[in-house]
Amino acid sequence: MEFEEVLRKRHSCRAFKPDKVSKEDLQTIVDAAQLAPIAGADYSMTHLTVITDEKLLEEIDEKCSIPLKNGKVIKPLYGAPAMIVTSVTGPSKDNIEYSNVGCAIENMILEATNLGLGSVYLWGWTHKLRKQPELIEKFNLPEGYTIISAIAIGYKADDAIEDVAVDAPVEQKIAVDWME
Numbered sequence: 001m002e003f004e005e006v007l008r009k010r011h012s013c014r015a016f017k018p019d020k021v022s023k024e025d026l027q028t029i030v031d032a033a034q035l036a037p038i039a040g041a042d043y044s045m046t047h048l049t050v051i052t053d054e055k056l057l058e059e060i061d062e063k064c065s066i067p068l069k070n071g072k073v074i075k076p077l078y079g080a081p082a083m084i085v086t087s088v089t090g091p092s093k094d095n096i097e098y099s100n101v102g103c104a105i106e107n108m109i110l111e112a113t114n115l116g117l118g119s120v121y122l123w124g125w126t127h128k129l130r131k132q133p134e135l136i137e138k139f140n141l142p143e144g145y146t147i148i149s150a151i152a153i154g155y156k157a158d159d160a161i162e163d164v165a166v167d168a169p170v171e172q173k174i175a176v177d178w179m180e
C-alpha cells in the first residue's frame with residue numbers, strides 16, 4: 001500500500017475472525033516496532049511479548065473483561081488471535097517509557113494495516129491485570145519490567161463496527177493552531 005493509504009485505512013478494529021495471523025506477518029509487525037524512535041536510543045527500557053497461545057489469550061479476555069452497567073461484558077482482546085504486549089522498566093522521572101511504547105505501537109499498528117490486518121491499541125485491560133499477580137506471572141517478563149499496554153491483531157470480522165469518530169473529517173479531530 002501507499003503510505004497515505006495505510007494512514008487513512010488504519011482504524012481500531014474490535015471484532016476479529018478466528019483465523020490465525022502467520023508468524024511471518026507477526027515478525028514483520030515486530031520488525032516495524034524495532035524501527036520506531038526510542039528516546040536516547042535506550043532500547044533496554046522496552047520489551048515486547050508476542051502471544052498467540054489460544055489458552056492464554058482466552059484467559060486474558062476472560063480475567064481482564066470489563067462488565068458494563070447494561071449487563072454486557074467487554075472482552076479486552078475482542079477475541080483476537082494474536083496480541084503483542086508492551087512492558088517497560090521504570091517509572092523514570094518523566095515517564096518517557098510511555099512515549100517510547102506509543103511510538104513502537106503506532107509503527108506496529110501501521111504495519112498491521114499495511115499487511116491487511118485489523119488491530120487495536122489496548123490500555124484498559126491493564127487495570128484488571130494489575131490486580132492479578134498470578135496472571136502477570138504467565139507473561140514470563142524479564143525481571144524489572146511492568147506491562148503497560150498491548151495491541152490486538154487479527155483479520156477484521158465482516159461485521160466489525162468502527163468508531164463513530166472515524167467519520168469526522170480528518171481536519172476536525174485534533175485541534176491545530178498555526179503560528180506563522
Ligand SMILES: Cc1cc2nc3c(=O)[nH]c(=O)nc-3n(C[C@H](O)[C@H](O)[C@H](O)COP(=O)(O)O)c2cc1C
Pocket residue numbers: 010011012013014120121122123124125162163165166
Ligand atoms: C493510548 C491509547 C489507549 C487505547 N486503549 C484502548 C483500549 O483499551 N481499548 C480499545 O478498544 N481501544 C483503545 N484505544 C483505541 C482508541 O479508542 C481509538 O484509537 C479511538 O477511538 C479513535 O479511533 P480509531 O483508532 O479507529 O481512529 C486506545 C488508543 C490509545 C491511543
